[in-house]
Amino acid sequence: MSDCLFDLHIGYVRFKNPITLASMAGIVDSGFANKYASNAGLVVLGAFNLDKASMTVASDLVAMGRKEFISDEPMELIKKEIRAIMSESAVAVNVRSTKLESLIEAAKLIKEEGAILELNAHCRQLEMLEVGIGEALLHDFPRLSTWIKAIKETGVVLSVKVRANVVDDIELARLIDMSGADIMHSDASRNDFGADLDAISNYRDATRLFLIGNNSITDFEGAKDMFSRGADMVSVARGVLQNPELIRELVESVSSYQRSIGWYNVPKHVCSDGDFRALAFCCRPVKPCSVHEKFRKLGYTAEEFAKTKFDFAKGTMLEFGGDTCFGSLVWCCKITKPCWLRDGALNTIGLSDVEYMKLKKQLAEYLLDNARVPVNESH
Ligand SMILES: Cc1cc2nc3c(=O)[nH]c(=O)nc-3n(C[C@H](O)[C@H](O)[C@H](O)COP(=O)(O)O)c2cc1C
Numbered sequence: 001m002s003d004c005l006f007d008l009h010i011g012y013v014r015f016k017n018p019i020t021l022a023s024m025a026g027i028v029d030s031g032f033a034n035k036y037a038s039n040a041g042l043v044v045l046g047a048f049n050l051d052k053a054s055m056t057v058a059s060d061l062v063a064m065g066r067k068e069f070i071s072d073e074p075m076e077l078i079k080k081e082i083r084a085i086m087s088e089s090a091v092a093v094n095v096r097s098t099k100l101e102s103l104i105e106a107a108k109l110i111k112e113e114g115a116i117l118e119l120n121a122h123c124r125q126l127e128m129l130e131v132g133i134g135e136a137l138l139h140d141f142p143r144l145s146t147w148i149k150a151i152k153e154t155g156v157v158l159s160v161k162v163r164a165n166v167v168d169d170i171e172l173a174r175l176i177d178m179s180g181a182d183i184m185h186s187d188a189s190r191n192d193f194g195a196d197l198d199a200i201s202n203y204r205d206a207t208r209l210f211l212i213g214n215n216s217i218t219d220f221e222g223a224k225d226m227f228s229r230g231a232d233m234v235s236v237a238r239g240v241l242q243n244p245e246l247i248r249e250l251v252e253s254v255s256s257y258q259r260s261i262g263w264y265n266v267p268k269h270v271c272s273d274g275d276f277r278a279l280a281f282c283c284r285p286v287k288p289c290s291v292h293e294k295f296r297k298l299g300y301t302a303e304e305f306a307k308t309k310f311d312f313a314k315g316t317m318l319e320f321g322g323d324t325c326f327g328s329l330v331w332c333c334k335i336t337k338p339c340w341l342r343d344g345a346l347n348t349i350g351l352s353d354v355e356y357m358k359l360k361k362q363l364a365e366y367l368l369d370n371a372r373v374p375v376n377e378s379h
């Protein structure tokens, strides 16, 4: 139903929609994924423990009542689990190891199976931190970077699962990006209840890396909040335990949203704390407002910013709209902001809401591609 609706792919992996089942140790295996996430864009199995030290920790945790997947033949188990996924969902495998060699071995196998390796830099049980796995990687940037580079040499599509608000989120996102990972999957947890949406916005303006946002999503409103901060996909874990229909509901809602507006993760306007992509909706920079600071961070002067927008608009439908506030649709607001002037112009030229928003998405990418200061160096 939603197969061609989203243009989401990385390397050899395609996602049919932007909804992910996140890993839960001892819970999310192929059986769970087939039952509760058969229409998800991505399912993340695991975590699986790859080496002796991580298996010992997992066994100790099981003795204390935690659920874990433990096997003496972890590579065989991973292969079997990937092959047991019955749906068209892309598959990722969340792994823990104290040894780079086991990660490389897993990466080769996972690539062979057409799946994604997800390096676990997230679990924070004391026993795991003591042996240097999970969140311990966030406190050791040199090792994290070396491991990402080495794993990427196998050619596997690599996701790094992290937790927000543990170290400097901007430095972390840029390190993961510069080291060559393909995806950053962040549990945007805060100390108090709920997701830290600012963490997602901060990542979005620090890197153009593919971003999966996670934490406390239990309905489409929660998912939309993360999408509008710049998440390319969102993931859910505990919500699926509470509501077995959650993934199906999210896929239906995001598909219908995409069909109606054409840009499911459209940013908020810059004056509502929107990220760089929102410059596509900014007015002509003729009055004092937050747009100036925003484009300056990308190295644009006001003249360069205006020229770059005009350059993109040339030959496209955004050139039209002479009766709008600034004489061209290139300066116009999001379709979700009611405006009879813009809608009249769209009507006259026969441009649908979806086509208008798709052009604005391309414009956002053009503004980032042509920035004088790349996003991952902006400040
Ligand atoms: C029981 C349980 C086990 C988990 N195990 C893992 C794990 O092995 N690896 C991992 O990266 N995250 C693990 N997580 C974290 C989840 O993937 C997710 O990041 C977190 O629960 C926040 O998302 P949520 O609010 O949708 O649950 C686990 C979470 C739960 C509740």
Ligand code: SF4
Pocket: 269, 270, 271, 272, 281, 282, 283, 284, 285, 289, 290, 291
């Ligand atoms: S240019 Fe317009 S949309 Fe952009 S920040 Fe200023 S007032 Fe908001």
Ligand code: SF4
Pocket: 283, 324, 325, 326, 331, 332, 333, 334, 339, 340, 341, 342
């Ligand atoms: S015409 Fe409407 S959509 Fe265009 S800039 Fe003015 S208020 Fe925004």
